[in-house]
Amino acid sequence: MEKATQHLVKHGIRPSVQRVAIMEYLMKHHTHPTVDTIYHDLLATMPTLSRTTVYNTLELLHSHNAVQALTIDSRNVHYDGMMSPHAHFMCRCCGRIIDLPMHSDLPANPLPQHVSRVEQIQLNYSGVCDECNENNC
C-alpha cells in the first residue's frame, strides 16, 4: 500500500494524506471513476474530505502525468490510474467504461503539421456492451 505514495513522489507530488488516498483509490479501482464517485467512496473513511480537494488533487495528478483524465464521456471526466497505453470503450446504455488493448503502435509517432508537442493520446470507442445488448436496452 506504499505504492501510491511512491507513485506520487516519483511524479514530483508531495504525498499528503488526501492525495495518497485518492491515488490509492485509482490504483485499486479500475472502474474509471468520476470525481463524484471517488469523493463519495472516500467519504466513508475520510469524513472531512472536501469535493474541492478531490478536484484539485485529480487536476494536480493529471498535470503531473500521474493519472489519465478520460474525456470519453461528455457528461463528466473519468479518471484512470493505469498509465500503460490502452484504449477505452464506453457503453452508451449503461455508461460503463471498459479497457481495450491498444492496437500496437498505430496512433503516435510522426509529429503532425501545426503540432509542436503531443502530450496525450486517447483512443475512444463507444457503442453497446454485451450485457446491454442482451437486455436490449
Add this chain to the structure above:
Amino acid sequence: MEKATQHLVKHGIRPSVQRVAIMEYLMKHHTHPTVDTIYHDLLATMPTLSRTTVYNTLELLHSHNAVQALTIDSRNVHYDGMMSPHAHFMCRCCGRIIDLPMHSDLPANPLPQHVSRVEQIQLNYSGVCDECNENNC
C-alpha cells in the same frame, strides 16, 4: 447549398429551417464549434433561434450519425460535420482543434471482448500547437 438538406434527408431527418441552417453551418465551418459558437453565429441571421433548438438539433444529428460529437475537450462538446475518418488534436493553450489524418486502418476491426457494437471511434491527441509553442504560452 442544397447539400445540407440532402444530407439531412439521407440520414432520415426532416429538414426544418433551423436544422438545415445548423447542418449548413457545420458543412461550411471546419472549426469544430461548440453549441454556443453555433448559436451565436447563427443568431445574426436567425434572431429567433433558441439555444435549446441548437442543443436538440445537434443531439438529433449526432444520434442519426449526420455529425460527429467530439469529446476531446472536457469543458464542452465540439461538433464536426466532416464524417470521413480523421483524428483530432487539441492545443491545451489556445483550445484550438486541428484535424489530423487517421493512420490507415489502425483502430477499428476486431470486435473487442464484452463489446457488442462499436458505433463511434475517436482518436484524440492533445498538447501544444506550433503557434502557442512559439509564443511560449
Add this chain to the structure above:
DNA sequence: TCCACAGGTTGAAATAATTACAAGTTTGAA
C-alpha cells in the same frame, strides 16, 4: 521547543454547460 510560513484543505458561493418542461408555432396529410 516554538514560531512563522508555505503549502494544503475546506466549504460556501459563483459560474457555465446542459436538460427539462410547458406553451406556442409550423407543417403536412386527410
Add this chain to the structure above:
DNA sequence: TTCAAACTTGTAATTATTTCAACCTGTGGA
C-alpha cells in the same frame, strides 16, 4: 381547411466545475 403531430422557443432547474477566502498542518530555522 382542419387537426394532430412534429418542431421550436424561453424559462427554470439541474449538474459539473471553479473561485475564493479562511482555516489547518507540517517543516525548517531561531
